Amino acid sequence: MALYIIPLFIIFIFVYAGFKGTDTYGAFVKGAKDAIALIWDILPYIVAILVAVKLFEASGLLMIVCNFVAPVFEFLGIPRELAHFVFLKPFSGAGSIALYNEIIVLYGPDSYISRVASIIAGSSDTVFYIATIYFSKTNVKKLGLAIPIALFCTFFSAVLASWVCRIF
Secondary structure: OHHHHHHHHHHHHHHHHHHHOOOHHHHHHHHHHHHHHHHHHHHHHHHHHHHHHHHHHHOOHHHHHHHHHHHHHHHHOOOHHHHHHHHHOOOOHHHHHHHHHHHHHHHOOOOHHHHHHHHHHHHOOOHHHHHHHHHHOOOOOOOOOHHHHHHHHHHHHHHHHHHHHHHO
16 A cells, blocks of 8 residues: 555546646746756755865874774763764765765674664754755844754764664
8 A cells, every 4th residue: 555655646636736727837847847946956065065065074083083082982872883873864965974984894784773763763864955055045144053952863863763672
């Protein structure tokens, strides 16, 4: 049944639009046109965050920070081996996926470290990328506590993932 949900939903949209007399093709073209303008508007913000992430990694600062906080992570239950992953996840989606793959290959899919990494990968997202996208298109320019709260929640999800995997 799950295979048919999306096709049925699309058919429903076309049937509903037909009853309402909506030009579905014209609406689609207008949406695509608006999407191109949106991409053009947010491109500088995306480039800026990607350059900052690469500089943070390439400078070696990320490894220094990870080595510094690894004992604190271990105290909270996060394995030392995941310090780099926990730090990279809020910054880079592609980088964290590559690191996640390395963790699975290195430690095996059923290991404690891999299970914790799996929960972290599924329970958090790239905070800075998402904030860049969302806040670049709004009038909100003072982020206030949005990013610190998102980072805290990301970190808390890593701690909670470690505890859950330890219990189960």
